[in-house]
Amino acid sequence: MSTPAVARMRIHLSAACSIDGYMDDTSQRRLVLSSAEDLLDIQRERAQCDAILVGAGTVRADNPRLSVREPQLVEERIRNGLSPQPVKVTVTASGDLDPEAHFFQSNGQENIVLCPAPIAGALRSRYARSATVIGMEGPISARAIAHTLQRKGIRNLFVEGGGRVLSMFLSERIYDHFRLAIAPFFVGDAGAPRLRLLPHLASHDRLVVRQVRLLGDTTVIDYDLARGVRWQKVSTLSAN
Numbered sequence: 001m002s003t004p005a006v007a008r009m010r011i012h013l014s015a016a017c018s019i020d021g022y023m024d025d026t027s028q029r030r031l032v033l034s035s036a037e038d039l040l041d042i043q044r045e046r047a048q049c050d051a052i053l054v055g056a057g058t059v060r061a062d063n064p065r066l067s068v069r070e071p072q073l074v075e076e077r078i079r080n081g082l083s084p085q086p087v088k089v090t091v092t093a094s095g096d097l098d099p100e101a102h103f104f105q106s107n108g109q110e111n112i113v114l115c116p117a118p119i120a121g122a123l124r125s126r127y128a129r130s131a132t133v134i135g136m137e138g139p140i141s142a143r144a145i146a147h148t149l150q151r152k153g154i155r156n157l158f159v160e161g162g163g164r165v166l167s168m169f170l171s172e173r174i175y176d177h178f179r180l181a182i183a184p185f186f187v188g189d190a191g192a193p194r195l196r197l198l199p200h201l202a203s204h205d206r207l208v209v210r211q212v213r214l215l216g217d218t219t220v221i222d223y224d225l226a227r228g229v230r231w232q233k234v235s236t237l238s239a240n
């Protein structure tokens with residue numbers, strides 16, 4: 001087994017995109033990229049984690065429930081000694097989150113809001129009954145998030161989006177697995193969200209393809225991050 005990105009923790013990233021790499025379009029409607037089969041597989045992934053993380057942008061745009069819906073998966077979690085539902089986590093710098101959002105509803109599980117320390121007091125008052133607010137000192141990085149959640153006892157973290165949060169984890173190489181689902185259509189809208197790695201951090205590591213699956217019409221590629229394998233630029237490669 002490879003060395004984890006963060007000791008005693010497994011971090012699993014998940015993204016869905018169009019053939020041209022977009023994670024949504026620019027309309028108000030939620031763009032469904034995944035097939036029903038892919039969505040069910042994501043439910044299985046959720047069912048194995050201690051916590052699900054999305055950025056505040058996704059909470060505002062999609063209002064996701066971030067829950068395990070299939071009753072048999074909930075029962076499996078309980079049999080495996082896990083809580084019925086994973087902890088929900090979001091990160092915000094602005095603190096602009098609707099207290100009525102599904103994120104703040106709970107079926108007994110904890111909801112965690114990570115934010116800069118200076119606004120933590122105000123957010124604690126606003127979400128007093130619906131979330132644990134953790135103020136973080138200094139810039140909030142993927143590594144800092146992982147360490148904060150590790151101290152909360154999270155061992156398996158599933159990061160489900162959106163573009164900015166996933167780009168941060170990918171740029172910093174704070175992950176063990178990356179699940180990429182590719183929907184069989186184009187978005188073709190240059191203003192739409194996509195992965196944008198931080199240029200000063202982005203590494204050129206080649207990932208290891210663990211498996212490729214066709215779930216309905218959606219191609220799902222599971223990558224592992226193999227530390228230390230560097231990308232070699234081949235400038236004269238020819239197909240002839």
Ligand SMILES: NC(=O)c1ccc[n+]([C@@H]2O[C@H](COP(=O)([O-])OP(=O)(O)OC[C@H]3O[C@@H](n4cnc5c(N)ncnc54)[C@H](OP(=O)(O)O)[C@@H]3O)[C@@H](O)[C@H]2O)c1
Pocket residue numbers: 014015016017022023024033054055056057058059061062091092093094095096139140141160161162163164165166168193
């Ligand atoms: N296809 C997919 O797999 C998928 C999955 C999820 C979402 N999406 C789509 O992605 C879009 C949302 O993506 P996004 O990039 O706008 O949002 P996002 O990554 O979900 O959230 C970005 C927000 O998170 C907070 N944040 C992120 N990094 C931070 C940091 N280091 N420090 C402090 N706060 C931080 C900030 O919140 P504040 O603005 O509150 O400061 C930031 O604006 C939506 O269109 C959604 O539908 C797609």
